[in-house]
Amino acid sequence: MRVLFAARRSLPHLSPMAPTALACAAAGHEVRIAAPVRPDGYVLGPGLAVRPPEPGWRPHLVVRAPDGDGPAPWPQDGPVLHWTALDHRDTAPRPGGDAGPWCVDPCPPALRTGTEAAAWSVRHEEPATARPAPPWLRTPPGRLRVCLRPGAGHDTWPAARVRRVARAVHGLDAELVVVVDPRTRYGYRDAFEEPVRFAAPDLIGPVLATSAGVVHDGGPDVTPVAAAFGVPQLVLADARPAGDRLRRIGAGQRLAAADADDAADLADALRLRRRLAELLHGGRALAAAARLRTEMAALSPPHALVGPLEEYAARSGRTGPGRAAHPPQDRPDRHRGRTAANRRQEQEGERAS
Numbered sequence: 595m596r597v598l599f600a601a602r603r604s605l606p607h608l609s610p611m612a613p614t615a616l617a618c619a620a621a622g623h624e625v626r627i628a629a630p631v632r633p634d635g636y637v638l639g640p641g642l643a644v645r646p647p648e649p650g651w652r653p654h655l656v657v658r659a660p661d662g663d664g665p666a667p668w669p670q671d672g673p674v675l676h677w678t679a680l681d682h683r684d685t686a687p688r689p690g691g692d693a694g695p696w697c698v699d700p701c702p703p704a705l706r707t708g709t710e711a712a713a714w715s716v717r718h719e720e721p722a723t724a725r726p727a728p729p730w731l732r733t734p735p736g737r738l739r740v741c742l743r744p745g746a747g748h749d750t751w752p753a754a755r756v757r758r759v760a761r762a763v764h765g766l767d768a769e770l771v772v773v774v775d776p777r778t779r780y781g782y783r784d785a786f787e788e789p790v791r792f793a794a795p796d797l798i799g800p801v802l803a804t805s806a807g808v809v810h811d812g813g814p815d816v817t818p819v820a821a822a823f824g825v826p827q828l829v830l831a832d833a834r835p836a837g838d839r840l841r842r843i844g845a846g847q848r849l850a851a852a853d854a855d856d857a858a859d860l861a862d863a864l865r866l867r868r869r870l871a872e873l874l875h876g877g878r879a880l881a882a883a884a885r886l887r888t889e890m891a892a893l894s895p896p897h898a899l900v901g902p903l904e905e906y907a908a909r910s911g912r913t914g915p916g917r918a919a920h921p922p923q924d925r926p927d928r929h930r931g932r933t934a935a936n937r938r939q940e941q942e943g944e945r946a947s
Contacts, residue, residue, distance in 0.1 A: 812836030824887035
């Protein structure tokens, strides 16, 4: 089977899909990656470099990230699966009355609304990276560490907003690690009044593994990763649902993203610092984030998703060479992280009682 994994917004949007892409490749399937820019040297895992489809290459199945309709055209007559997290606008029930899953949702049930279309669950697994971690990331930090992941583009995250976050972090005597593409660091050169550390986006996992909190815009490339590591989250965004859902379960907070003109407002700066202090020192957010981490760990692993993907392509009439589908007992349950065998055991126990 030929499988295309696609993301249009940014290369980091491909990272959450990397373990599933690797699992498909390990099962003998032919995997290609559609990336938004020239992916020279970008590696998603051992043996899986970003490799765009060749001319004439036709996928049996497309797995796409949000807005992942790709930088180049491909045939649209094959099945498409949505890899969605938090934002489910593209996952309404399918036309024609097909109630089966047609998207993959890496979010745990606590971060869902309960009204999403049927989906296969898969847990986050940190993809391997070819980039070696710097020495400071391989040792425990000497003080609390806060990760800052600015939004895409300086129009979304002006330097004034980044400066305001940096002041709040330093005011709490915490270390700040800014996760940005090396090519965009220069745009933030005047945003920091005290020393900070920088890390590339493909090191977001190792950074979060050593962080006590994270500040970001609620995007799907950060929220599930931080949840998988049990890190409390502060979301600076107006429209994205991540902040409200994290606040609902106590694992995070949300603040409206202030305009650049508001960055010097003392009241706004104090509010940001207070919310961040609650996440770092309050205790409730850390306990809720730990529960969320446990819930995510109970979801199905990426390799258990290969069989359903094969069957989905087969039902759509687009099949190809590859491993046979998983037997029913290995199929991940929809939105639960349980297997069919678990369900049969539960049903037998109910009949016995």
